[in-house]
Each structure stands twice: as structure tokens, then as C-alpha cells.
Amino acid sequence: MTADQLAGEVQEFLRFKRAMGIPYRRAEFVLDAFMRFVGQLAGDHGEVRLDHAIRRWCARVADRKAVTVANEFGVLRQLCLYRRRRDPSGYVPEHALAPVKVSVFLPYIFNHDEVRRILAAASSHEGRFIWAPMLRALILVLYCTGLRLGEAVRLRTSDVDLERGALTIQHSKGRSRIVAIRPDLVAELRGYAAERQRLVRRRRRSDPEVFFVRRDASPLTVASASDAIRRLLRELGIKPARGRTGARPYEFRHAFAVHRLTAWASDGVDIHAKLPLLSAYLGHQSLIGTEVYLKATPQLLELASSRFEQHLRAARPSK
Structure with a gap:
């Protein structure tokens, strides 16, 4: 396979994703950067070994955040899975190549x-x-x-x-x-x-x-x-x-979410029952993006722990 052929498959992949209503703009940025990298490795008409190119791509910059590498790798893996629909023997990299899926970054929370x-x-x-x-x-x-x-x-x-x-x-x-x-x-x-x-x-x-x-x-x-x-x-x-x-500037969004959850916890509200409401309000695509706020501040963790302990005590049968 040449770089030109791979570039054509990338465009087909993007059209496929967008036909399903997925904008895929950030992924397109990743794929464009990957194709420039492939061009540097093999030239536009040279043969491309996809497994070699993806491994070199993931390791191209030392000391990058693991979650960043994993996010970019995920886009390339989706491309490979798309290619395999046409070619059952097509290469698909294992998750172990970039295993981190969740960011360990904790935002700054304004008091x-x-x-x-x-x-x-x-x-x-x-x-x-x-x-x-x-x-x-x-x-x-x-x-x-x-x-x-x-x-x-x-x-x-x-x-x-x-x-x-x-x-x-x-x-x-x-x-x-x-x-x-x-x-x-x-x-x-x-x-x-x-x-x-x-x-x-x-x-x-x-x-x-x-x-x-x-x-x-x-x-x-x-x-x-x-x-x-x-x-x-x-x-x-x-x-x-x-x-x-x-x-x-993005920290105002984090502060809003954490302060809202903290206020609910202080009022004795079941914050896990409220998470879907907060998630919809923030425009998150899933609860995973909202649950990260549960560990954002020691105060919220302490409140959640206290509420859980009270729940356990209430559930214990009286002697």
C-alpha cells in the first residue's frame, strides 16, 4: 500500500463517520498529521507498512502525556478497524500499544x-x-x-x-x-x-x-x-x-460543576442520582465526563464518604 492509497482510505473513513452524523473534526486533525508523518517516512508514492508507521507515530515525541498518545492512537485504531471491513487480514493495532484511556489530570478549582x-x-x-x-x-x-x-x-x-x-x-x-x-x-x-x-x-x-x-x-x-x-x-x-x-479560563466550568455537586452533597442530596442532570446541563456526551468531578476536591470526597457512612449505618439491622 502506498501513502497515496492510504490517504484515499482516510478520506473514505472520514466520509463514513460523517455520514453517521459524527463531525470528527479533531480526529481529522490527527489523521492529517499522521498522513504528513507517513509522507515523511515513505514519500507520497512509497510503500507504507502501517504497523511500523503507527508504532513510530506513537513514539515520535518523548515524554508526551500518555492520555494524549492514547487519544491519537484511538483515532488510528478506528481507521484500521474500518479498513478491516474491506480486508479481513488488515492490520489493527492492539490496545496495549497505548493503553491509557482516562486522563489523570485534575483541574484547578476556584474557591x-x-x-x-x-x-x-x-x-x-x-x-x-x-x-x-x-x-x-x-x-x-x-x-x-x-x-x-x-x-x-x-x-x-x-x-x-x-x-x-x-x-x-x-x-x-x-x-x-x-x-x-x-x-x-x-x-x-x-x-x-x-x-x-x-x-x-x-x-x-x-x-x-x-x-x-x-x-x-x-x-x-x-x-x-x-x-x-x-x-x-x-x-x-x-x-x-x-x-x-x-x-x-476553562476552570470556571470545573468550578461550576464541583461547587454544584458540593452544594448538593451538603444538602444531603444523592449526588449520584443528580449526575445525569448535571451531565445534560453541561452538554457531556456521557456520564464519564461528569463523574471526574466527584474526585476533584477533598471537601467533596469527604462529604461523599460521610454520606456513604451514614447510609451504611442506616442499613445495618438494629441489635
């Missing part, structure tokens, strides 16, 4: 005092492109709803229903969902919406129809929102002054 400090800093922010009312409203949406940063930034004015108290998340991770919001967040967003309308009029430009806009009334981008929040976290000492370590 309530940190959230208050972040909001205070956002409320007084003065930037060239990022203005305080917008930054405060964005952070409130992230923390109070657990939306992904991209989901929040892409909200259109028509997606924000302040009469019903609901946000419509359009086509995120292959699906759409409606997220209910609390009355206090509705009040905050009403205030921002009024400020936003005044800004658009003052700038004398047509309404961009996105909910979050920059100081010049142009649409906010994920990159500029992420940069502004990271700078805020560094200024407050929550994130180191340099490097990629420490808290990230």
Missing part, C-alpha cells in the same frame, strides 16, 4: 473567595479592546452555567432569552441544548445587554448580533476572551506569571 476576587477585578478592568461590563458578564456566564468558553463567546443575542431565563447553545460537540439560568444571572445580563446596546449605538455601527462584543462593538473572539481572562488570573496571583501551568 468562592477567588471567584469574588476575579469578578471584582473584571468589574474594574480597563483594556484597549476588553471592557469591564462585558468581561464581568462573560465570567458570570462561565461560572454560573459551566458553559465552555467557546460556547459562551459564540452566543448570539437571539440565543439569550432573558424573559424565560434560558440560553440556547447551538451545535456544540455535535448537538444543541437549552441551559436554564438563575434570576440573579438574568438581572446581571439585563444590565450588560443595556450597556451593550448603548455601546453599539455610540460606535455607530450595525449590530453584530453576537451577545458578547469588544470595546469597538466588534464580536468577541475566543482568543481575545481567553487572553483577557488569563491576564486577569496572572494579575491576581491565581496563575503563575509565566508558562501554561495553573488555572485556565
Whole structure:
């Protein structure tokens, strides 16, 4: 098999996945990178030994996170399984080549005092492109709803229903969902919406129809929102002054989930029964993505352990 032939099979595989309604965008990125790697090994017309290429691909960079290697390997294994439908003798790598399936990464969880400090800093922010009312409203949406940063930034004015108290998340991770919001967040967003309308009029430009806009009334981008929040976290000492370590904008989503679970546990609610509701609210594709929050903080673990002990005591027969 040549690299050209393999490239054709990759395109067939992507069409097959998308015919089933799977966007497969990240997987396409992995496959494109793999095909460039194959081209470097064999040239476009040279013979390709798929088993050799996949092993070299998985080991191409030293000290990569095992979960990253496993995720990329999973895409290639799916391609091999697809090829085997046509060729029963086709190579399919064993899982042992990249066995890690679950990330051991634990997110940074903002405590309530940190959230208050972040909001205070956002409320007084003065930037060239990022203005305080917008930054405060964005952070409130992230923390109070657990939306992904991209989901929040892409909200259109028509997606924000302040009469019903609901946000419509359009086509995120292959699906759409409606997220209910609390009355206090509705009040905050009403205030921002009024400020936003005044800004658009003052700038004398047509309404961009996105909910979050920059100081010049142009649409906010994920990159500029992420940069502004990271700078805020560094200024407050929550994130180191340099490097990629420490808290990230995505941490507001983690904080929302953990604080919600902790509040349920403190109220004596069966948090495992609530997990499906939280999973649907967050837009997770399965409960696996939500269950990781159960081990995110010592406080939540302690509460869960205490509730389980009380359950065992209640279940024991009296003597």
C-alpha cells in the first residue's frame, strides 16, 4: 500500500463517520498529521507498512502525556478497524500499544473567595479592546452555567432569552441544548445587554448580533476572551506569571460543576442520582465526563464518604 492509497482510505473513513452524523473534526486533525508523518517516512508514492508507521507515530515525541498518545492512537485504531471491513487480514493495532484511556489530570478549582476576587477585578478592568461590563458578564456566564468558553463567546443575542431565563447553545460537540439560568444571572445580563446596546449605538455601527462584543462593538473572539481572562488570573496571583501551568479560563466550568455537586452533597442530596442532570446541563456526551468531578476536591470526597457512612449505618439491622 502506498501513502497515496492510504490517504484515499482516510478520506473514505472520514466520509463514513460523517455520514453517521459524527463531525470528527479533531480526529481529522490527527489523521492529517499522521498522513504528513507517513509522507515523511515513505514519500507520497512509497510503500507504507502501517504497523511500523503507527508504532513510530506513537513514539515520535518523548515524554508526551500518555492520555494524549492514547487519544491519537484511538483515532488510528478506528481507521484500521474500518479498513478491516474491506480486508479481513488488515492490520489493527492492539490496545496495549497505548493503553491509557482516562486522563489523570485534575483541574484547578476556584474557591468562592477567588471567584469574588476575579469578578471584582473584571468589574474594574480597563483594556484597549476588553471592557469591564462585558468581561464581568462573560465570567458570570462561565461560572454560573459551566458553559465552555467557546460556547459562551459564540452566543448570539437571539440565543439569550432573558424573559424565560434560558440560553440556547447551538451545535456544540455535535448537538444543541437549552441551559436554564438563575434570576440573579438574568438581572446581571439585563444590565450588560443595556450597556451593550448603548455601546453599539455610540460606535455607530450595525449590530453584530453576537451577545458578547469588544470595546469597538466588534464580536468577541475566543482568543481575545481567553487572553483577557488569563491576564486577569496572572494579575491576581491565581496563575503563575509565566508558562501554561495553573488555572485556565476553562476552570470556571470545573468550578461550576464541583461547587454544584458540593452544594448538593451538603444538602444531603444523592449526588449520584443528580449526575445525569448535571451531565445534560453541561452538554457531556456521557456520564464519564461528569463523574471526574466527584474526585476533584477533598471537601467533596469527604462529604461523599460521610454520606456513604451514614447510609451504611442506616442499613445495618438494629441489635
